[in-house]
Amino acid sequence: MMSKALYFAILLVGIVLLVFGMNAHDSIVSSAKEAVTGTPTDRSLLLIIGGIIGIVVGGLGTMFRRDPG
Numbered sequence: 001m002m003s004k005a006l007y008f009a010i011l012l013v014g015i016v017l018l019v020f021g022m023n024a025h026d027s028i029v030s031s032a033k034e035a036v037t038g039t040p041t042d043r044s045l046l047l048i049i050g051g052i053i054g055i056v057v058g059g060l061g062t063m064f065r066r067d068p069g
Contacts, residue, residue: 007061014054021047 024030024044034040 002061002065004062004065007058007065009058010054011058011062014051014056014058016051017047017054018051021045021049021051 021044024047025040027044030041030044
């Protein structure tokens, strides 16, 4: 069983990944690739998707998990 603290850590990691993903998406390299191919870089997409998953899992675990005690 995972504790509430672990879910909170997952939530924080998700937020950090999302911020890094948004910064990677706004970079010059990503903008140039998106202008040529019409799609952002794989790295920025992976960071954003990983961040969203971390936020959802961590948020739901933090809200609905009851620590025994």
